[in-house]
Amino acid sequence: MLILGIETSCDETAAAVVEDGGRVLSNVVRSQIDLHEPFGGVVPEIACRAHVDVITAVIDRALTEAGVSLAEIGGVAATARPGLIGALLVGLTAGKAIALARGLPLAGVDHVQAHVYSARMAPDPPAYPYVCLVASGGHTVVFRAESPLATAALGATTDDAAGEAFDKAAVLLGLSYPGGPRLAALAATGNRTAIRFPRAFLTDPRIRFSFSGVKTAVLYHLRGQDGAGGGAAPAAAARREDVAASFQEAVVDALVVKTLQAAAQQGIPRVAVTGGVSASLRLRERFEEEARRARVAGQAVRVHFPPRALTTDNGAMIAGLGYHLLAAGQTAPLSLPAVPS
Numbered sequence: 127m128l129i130l131g132i133e134t135s136c137d138e139t140a141a142a143v144v145e146d147g148g149r150v151l152s153n154v155v156r157s158q159i160d161l162h163e164p165f166g167g168v169v170p171e172i173a174c175r176a177h178v179d180v181i182t183a184v185i186d187r188a189l190t191e192a193g194v195s196l197a198e199i200g201g202v203a204a205t206a207r208p209g210l211i212g213a214l215l216v217g218l219t220a221g222k223a224i225a226l227a228r229g230l231p232l233a234g235v236d237h238v239q240a241h242v243y244s245a246r247m248a249p250d251p252p253a254y255p256y257v258c259l260v261a262s263g264g265h266t267v268v269f270r271a272e273s274p275l276a277t278a279a280l281g282a283t284t285d286d287a288a289g290e291a292f293d294k295a296a297v298l299l300g301l302s303y304p305g306g307p308r309l310a311a312l313a314a315t316g317n318r319t320a321i322r323f324p325r326a327f328l329t330d331p332r333i334r335f336s337f338s339g340v341k342t343a344v345l346y347h348l349r350g351q352d353g354a355g356g357g358a359a360p361a362a363a364a365r366r367e368d369v370a371a372s373f374q375e376a377v378v379d380a381l382v383v384k385t386l387q388a389a390a391q392q393g394i395p396r397v398a399v400t401g402g403v404s405a406s407l408r409l410r411e412r413f414e415e416e417a418r419r420a421r422v423a424g425q426a427v428r429v430h431f432p433p434r435a436l437t438t439d440n441g442a443m444i445a446g447l448g449y450h451l452l453a454a455g456q457t458a459p460l461s462l463p464a465v466p467s
């Protein structure tokens with residue numbers, strides 16, 4: 127069955143056509159970077175208006191690129207939560223309108239659960255059950271996934287999400303929005319052992335993260351107030367690329383250690399790493415390295431990543447999980463509300 131997936135929870139207008147929850151026929155993402163860049167971050171009102179402007183064109187293009195017409199679509203899936211309320215409403219309302227006009231079943235998809243599911247859309251997906259880290263701009267959560275529709279949160283961040291920390295540290299480094307990928311690019315040329323930034327909860331048996339401390343440590347370091355720069359002027363404290371690389375290493379360390387700890391606690395030697403931050407090449411490298419060394423249930427841990435096009439926000443993962451909701455009879459009513467949190 128072909129599902130049309132629609133995603134507008136934040137600053138990407140996205141639509142995709144996916145067959146049977148796995149084969150991606152098209153995956154169109156229209157970024158709003160140019161609109162938010164002058165403001166240094168996502169402006170909710172601008173995001174909603176931009177979604178309204180392009181949603182129809184993005185859906186049309188997803189159908190065209192897939193080479194199908196609406197008559198061939200078997201169901202519509204749209205992100206219903208969590209996200210910016212005005213932004214969510216645009217995609218969800220578009221989905222409802224198509225479902226109503228064409229007499230199609232509607233699925234209301236949880237965006238974070240769709241990130242968990244995105245790992246299953248890789249050419250080499252993890253078998254169930256798997257432990258899944260979702261590290262995005264809004265969420266940092268470790269799940270145990272039993273099936274597409276049955277997951278349990280094992281732990282989460284106690285303050286900032288990992289992507290949020292990347293974005294905030296990027297601002298401190300004078301990088302423009304979107305900060306995460308720009309900081310990661312700067313970090314690639316830096317020395318990741320230059321500064322030892324804090325890693326929270328590494329030896330704590332509970333699965334939890336904290337990224338506000340490392341962000342503050344970057345601020346103090348840049349001000350030359352952490353002693354590392356000897357009280358020197360900010361510019362002399364360290365090269366910006368070294369700060370970026372050392373910051374990234376601290377965040378990556380915490381994500382890798384706590385996720386592998388969760389896998390060990392669950393006795394599951396399969397880990398998936400999803401969400402926007404999983405686009406970080408250093409994160410992927412460190413996960414591969416540490417997983418090889420780890421032993422869970424007598425085996426090395428296998429790490430799975432979604433295809434890169436499915437790491438940041440996209441409609442394909444929404445269509446993917448939407449297929450399973452519809453197959454299980456979990457059709458949403460047209461009164462389904464958008465829920466921000």
Ligand code: KG4
Pocket residue numbers: 136261262263264265288289290292293304305306307310401402403404405406407437438439
């Ligand atoms: O999953 P996503 O597209 O949206 C949310 O659901 O939040 O994740 C976006 C987040 C942003 O915070 C962005 O800075 C971060 O992912 N991100 C990265 C990279 N690419 C995107 N963080 C680190 N390295 C990257 N290469």
Ligand code: ZN
Pocket residue numbers: 237241262263401402438439
């Ligand atoms: Zn996301």
